[in-house]
Amino acid sequence: MTLTDQNRAPLYEALEELKSMHIVPFDVPGHKRGKGNKDLADFLGAKCLAVDINSMKYLDNICHPTGVIKEAEDLAAQAFGAKCAYFMVNGTTSAVQSMVLYVVKRGDKIILPRNVHRSVINAFVLCGAVPVYINPQINSDLGISLGMSYNDVVRAIEQNPDAKAVFVNNPTYYGICSNLKKITELAHKHNMLVLVDEAHGTHLYFGEDLPISAMAAGADMASVSMHKSGGSLTQSSLLLGGENINTDYLRQVINLTQTTSGSYLLMSSLDISRRRLYLHGKDIFGRVVKLAQYARDEINEIGDYYAYSRELVNGDTVFDFDVTKLSINTSGVGLAGIEVFDLLRDEYDIQIEFGDLENILAYISVGDSDKNIEQLIGSLSEIRRRYKKPRTSALKHEYINPVVEMSPQDAFYAKKVSMDIKKTAGEICGEFVMAYPPGIPILAPGERITEQIIEYIIYAKEKGSLITGPEDMHIQRLNILQGGR
Amino acid sequence: MEFWYSEKHTENVYLSIKVDKQLYSSNSSFQRIDVFESLEFGRFLALDGFMMLTEKDEFIYHEMITHVPMAVNPEIKTILVIGAGDGGVLRELIKYPSIERIDVSEIDEEVVNVCKQYLPKTACGFNDDRVNIYYQDGMRYIRRHTGVYDLIIVDSTDPFGPGEGLFTKEFYGNCYNALKEDGIMVNQHESPFYDEDAAAMKRAHKRIHDSFPISKLYQAFIPTYPSGHWLFGFASKKFHPVRDVNETKWESFNIKTRYYNSNLHKGAFYLPNYVEEMLKNVE
Numbered sequence: 001m002t003l004t005d006q007n008r009a010p011l012y013e014a015l016e017e018l019k020s021m022h023i024v025p026f027d028v029p030g031h032k033r034g035k036g037n038k039d040l041a042d043f044l045g046a047k048c049l050a051v052d053i054n055s056m057k058y059l060d061n062i063c064h065p066t067g068v069i070k071e072a073e074d075l076a077a078q079a080f081g082a083k084c085a086y087f088m089v090n091g092t093t094s095a096v097q098s099m100v101l102y103v104v105k106r107g108d109k110i111i112l113p114r115n116v117h118r119s120v121i122n123a124f125v126l127c128g129a130v131p132v133y134i135n136p137q138i139n140s141d142l143g144i145s146l147g148m149s150y151n152d153v154v155r156a157i158e159q160n161p162d163a164k165a166v167f168v169n170n171p172t173y174y175g176i177c178s179n180l181k182k183i184t185e186l187a188h189k190h191n192m193l194v195l196v197d198e199a200h201g202t203h204l205y206f207g208e209d210l211p212i213s214a215m216a217a218g219a220d221m222a223s224v225s226m227h228k229s230g231g232s233l234t235q236s237s238l239l240l241g242g243e244n245i246n247t248d249y250l251r252q253v254i255n256l257t258q259t260t261s262g263s264y265l266l267m268s269s270l271d272i273s274r275r276r277l278y279l280h281g282k283d284i285f286g287r288v289v290k291l292a293q294y295a296r297d298e299i300n301e302i303g304d305y306y307a308y309s310r311e312l313v314n315g316d317t318v319f320d321f322d323v324t325k326l327s328i329n330t331s332g333v334g335l336a337g338i339e340v341f342d343l344l345r346d347e348y349d350i351q352i353e354f355g356d357l358e359n360i361l362a363y364i365s366v367g368d369s370d371k372n373i374e375q376l377i378g379s380l381s382e383i384r385r386r387y388k389k390p391r392t393s394a395l396k397h398e399y400i401n402p403v404v405e406m407s408p409q410d411a412f413y414a415k416k417v418s419m420d421i422k423k424t425a426g427e428i429c430g431e432f433v434m435a436y437p438p439g440i441p442i443l444a445p446g447e448r449i450t451e452q453i454i455e456y457i458i459y460a461k462e463k464g465s466l467i468t469g470p471e472d473m474h475i476q477r478l479n480i481l482q483g484g485r
Numbered sequence: 486m487e488f489w490y491s492e493k494h495t496e497n498v499y500l501s502i503k504v505d506k507q508l509y510s511s512n513s514s515f516q517r518i519d520v521f522e523s524l525e526f527g528r529f530l531a532l533d534g535f536m537m538l539t540e541k542d543e544f545i546y547h548e549m550i551t552h553v554p555m556a557v558n559p560e561i562k563t564i565l566v567i568g569a570g571d572g573g574v575l576r577e578l579i580k581y582p583s584i585e586r587i588d589v590s591e592i593d594e595e596v597v598n599v600c601k602q603y604l605p606k607t608a609c610g611f612n613d614d615r616v617n618i619y620y621q622d623g624m625r626y627i628r629r630h631t632g633v634y635d636l637i638i639v640d641s642t643d644p645f646g647p648g649e650g651l652f653t654k655e656f657y658g659n660c661y662n663a664l665k666e667d668g669i670m671v672n673q674h675e676s677p678f679y680d681e682d683a684a685a686m687k688r689a690h691k692r693i694h695d696s697f698p699i700s701k702l703y704q705a706f707i708p709t710y711p712s713g714h715w716l717f718g719f720a721s722k723k724f725h726p727v728r729d730v731n732e733t734k735w736e737s738f739n740i741k742t743r744y745y746n747s748n749l750h751k752g753a754f755y756l757p758n759y760v761e762e763m764l765k766n767v768e
Contacts, residue, residue: 298625298628302628347654348653348654348655349653349654370622371622371624371647371649371650374622374624374625374650375624375650375653375655377624377625377628378624378627378628378650378653378655378656378658378659379653379654379655381628381655381659382654382655382658382659382662385658385662386658
């Protein structure tokens with residue numbers, strides 16, 4: 001395989017060729033290239049359904065790739081500077097879970113920051129591993145969690161020399177990067193693998209002057225959401241592996257949970273997007289950086305909003321900042337991020353990525369025009385003019401140190417009772433509680449509930465954050481472990 | 486040989502004009518610009534294939550978008566024109582000696598250059614000393630101004646393509662903010678006739694109605710625009726477009742017009758029932 005092969009997209013080419021072969025389909029899917037479901041074909045387009053095909057001789061098989069999928073994955077590995085790459089069709093969630101299932105088994109420890117995606121802790125429920133949480137430092141002015149401090153990782157490794165791996169979010173939703181290279185070197189010195197949730201980092205592999213990517217930093221595995229900044233279809237993703245990874249075993253682990261009917265729509269979108277990123281990534285992300293920087297400058301000029309960037313860099317918990325992210329603190333306008341998020345949608349027909357208690361994130365991509373950016377900026381200036389309130393004393397974000405009493409798996413499957421949430425202080429929680437967005441756990445199964453946690457849940461709920469996880473959809477009750485007090 | 490310009494007014498309706506020759510064609514950074522010479526309508530300008538003006542009927546549009554607000558408040562001194570790359574609005578405004586300053590925010594410099602060269606009859610206003618042109622997006626320009634203009638004229642293209650942002654709620658709010666306490670905003674307001682145009686018209690009216698205490702529509706007959714039945718928006722913080730019109734003062738300016746007059750001013754605000762109904766539904 002040479003670099004010139006990056007001009008190719010083997011899976012896409014195979015699908016194109018197959019179309020011209022006019023094979024009579026007596027296999028699934030039953031819509032038979034769309035002919036059996038006219039409503040669907042009219043809606044999605046006949047071209048789309050014509051390539052919604054099952055795996056077959058010419059198209060390889062995602063569970064055991066030896067043909068065009070393998071070629072496409074190898075090209076992806078080369079493009080991302082990895083030893084191996086896997087096309088994931090169950091979302092980055094399944095990539096993250098595969099990383100975890102690869103390194104830990106029941107009772108094993110893994111070091112990770114608390115602000116991990118729920119998919120990570122879900123993986124612990126599946127495999128029985130025990131989390132060792134690191135406090136991601138918090139910038140209390142902005143109300144955002146940061147990266148892991150290097151010294152905190154040193155301490156966690158010293159206290160848990162038996163841990164199997166260190167897990168890093170890089171970059172975070174807000175664009176914050178940890179010192180990935182140094183953390184990786186440290187972990188490797190202690191025979192621990194480094195897993196990176198790089199859901200928000202596809203562009204790091206192709207743009208210029210951006211934070212270091214997981215593979216470039218020497219990490220062992222990375223989950224990359226191609227469908228975010230990479231432009232592929234929703235739910236398509238990549239799992240990358242480095243030199244220390246046993247590629248065949250990793251394939252087996254992926255196959256534990258991934259579908260056997262991999263969607264060729266998703267897979268071809270990965271193949272085509274990889275080619276596009278390799279060939280044009282520099283220009284694409286150069287433009288994204290420019291758009292984001294323009295928006296930041298203009299938004300900061302409006303006043304009261306704070307669109308932050310590299311000035312946050314402090315050499316440790318903010319080791320680097322991903323300037324493609326447009327994260328904006330709204331507390332100067334006296335509005336919660338989630339309120340601005342709602343106003344943008346309801347009053348100005350603008351859907352942004354998320355709003356939390358004090359921030360919003362507008363996702364900027366190559367699909368944006370100057371005009372869209374002006375609309376966003378103009379709307380923010382109008383929201384300030386029309387809705388500005390005196391700055392309210394926001395509930396200060398304090399890191400709520402989780403007290404892990406038992407493994408998430410043991411707690412998840414333990415005997416539980418339902419209790420009024422206000423009375424649960426001191427009990428052991430039997431389920432997840434997440435404020436969404438941004439999907440970071442407030443409580444995970446097996447953790448001790450405190451007054452502070454209950455207060456935060458009620459506050460976040462009042463502010464309009466969607467609280468998910470518990471069986472009780474109204475979050476008035478929590479399932480707690482019987483006899484856990 | 487026959488050479489025809491055709492514009493789709495709907496999926497099922499075309500307007501076709503026989504062209505004598507094409508004078509100019511290029512793609513600027515924002516849009517495709519074409520100028521044609523026709524037998525019936527004289528020269529005409531198309532942006533992204535859509536008819537913007539013809540020499541034969543542009544006077545209707547330009548008189549109606551300027552003299553209506555000027556007659557309501559003849560004291561207007563400071564004006565912002567957004568769009569207006571063809572200069573027709575300026576040609577009408579510079580007829581008022583009382584106007585002190587006209588700022589123009591036009592996104593596409595090339596449109597101005599092309600109009601100066603090929604449509605001198607409309608583009609003659611650019612050289613007046615009171616006119617200051619800023620080549621930038623109107624949305625960006627407007628954000629930086631608070632309480633400075635007596636009148637804002639939004640001479641935009643249709644709400645698809647480069648003009649889209651000039652039909653948004655935030656843009657109208659930004660205009661409100663840029664106007665003085667007795668400021669007026671007048672805008673190109675699409676047509677009530679064909680469904681798609683009517684939908685855009687209603688959307689725009691709802692947004693303007695939400696942003697200004699007074700928001701009325703008035704109409705004119707413009708043969709080369711889809712259906713010929715065209716609307717303008719009159720939004721204001723204080724002045725009512727009919728009750729507050731100052732005919733005597735306006736007539737003292739002694740401006741020669743071919744379409745606009747004081748009677749027509751009032752009549753233009755009396756809309757057909759079906760249009761009134763559409764407006765009521767979104768107010």
